[in-house]
Amino acid sequence: MDFSTITLADLQGAGIGLTSDVFRIRNTNMVAKVPASFGPPAPFGPEVHEVEKRIYERVGKHPHILQYLGQSPAECAVLKGALLFEYHSQDVLRHCIHNLHRISPRYNQLPRQVASALAHVHSRGVVHCDLGLHNILLTDSGDVVLCDFAGSILDGSRPFVAHGDRYADPLRRSKELAQRDDVFALGTVMYEIACGKLLFEGLEDWEIHERLAKREFPDLSGIPTLLRDVIEKCWTEPEYTAKDALADLDAKASPPAIGVAVASGVLFLAMAAWKLGGRGRL
Known part of the structure; x- marks a missing residue:
């Protein structure tokens, strides 16, 4: 998508946290995470977001970890290098x-x-x-x-x-x-x-x-x-x-151990022989 055309009207509030604000980008399947802009200054700076970026890059793709999509490009003045993630409509x-x-x-x-x-x-x-x-x-x-x-x-x-x-x-x-x-x-x-x-x-x-x-x-x-x-x-x-x-x-x-599987098979055969009149003899 063309990030240079994104305006404030394209951002829908999706969450506010201690370190970050999260916005959904309209007409996309993405959310943007930016440093918190409301309330008193946080006791930590941009280092938190830089570490988080490095963590997602280190972790890579995993089916049960939120997918990181990279950072918004420099030409996107509204998002200012936000971290981008896949959007999920459900809640935490x-x-x-x-x-x-x-x-x-x-x-x-x-x-x-x-x-x-x-x-x-x-x-x-x-x-x-x-x-x-x-x-x-x-x-x-x-x-x-x-x-x-x-x-x-x-x-x-x-x-x-x-x-x-x-x-x-x-x-x-x-x-x-x-x-x-x-x-x-x-x-x-x-x-x-x-x-x-x-x-x-x-x-x-x-x-x-x-x-x-x-x-x-x-x-x-x-x-x-x-x-x-x-x-x-x-x-x-x-x-x-x-x-x-x-x-x-x-x-x-996990499949049963070979010994367990063999023992189960012998027991089944013994029961089948008994039912057929074999009186338990194999």
Whole structure:
């Protein structure tokens, strides 16, 4: 498209955040992310957007990470080098979590999709630092994409954000954010998707912090065993990674071991022989 012809009238407000304003560009399938222009000055400058740009370039394309389309060209005075992304008409999961099981035909696949995105991000030397339902978009197909790396860590850079109380481990002794912090948050995200509600919904932040500090996690008995085990590991095992979580979730789809398959075949033949009057003899 010809960016030089874009005017303010072509921009529709799509979101306002701590670091950025997001606009949809009319008659396109793109949104533009520019430094925040309203409210008091942010405690950080253009460095945040430069790091986010480098993160998206490093991460590359992934089916469950918001697709980065590059920067608006210099001749586009209105957008001033904005970061461009694909547009999704649906909302972030935070705003549709209670109805997610009804509006997403891929509902059961969403925990794995988030784990896949996070494992990929971590493999590229990135720590998200603010993983949560507020930074996961629902697509028109019912899938999810991880977004918003403004303030994230790239190769040890300084973070400008941190996980909220529902997604942070109060017992983490290190003051420096690391991939382990994202993994704890992943456990909470998976719980919220599986249960269709926020972790400790209705409680104040200090109450949530206190319960997590005491390791008073919510009841997981209603969640399928495989996913329940992954959530527990995310919350409690210091060495557990997003890659581990993805591998555990994928284990369900793996073919049975040869020994198991052979044993099952022998049992089937034995039952068939018995039914045919063979009295159990093969």
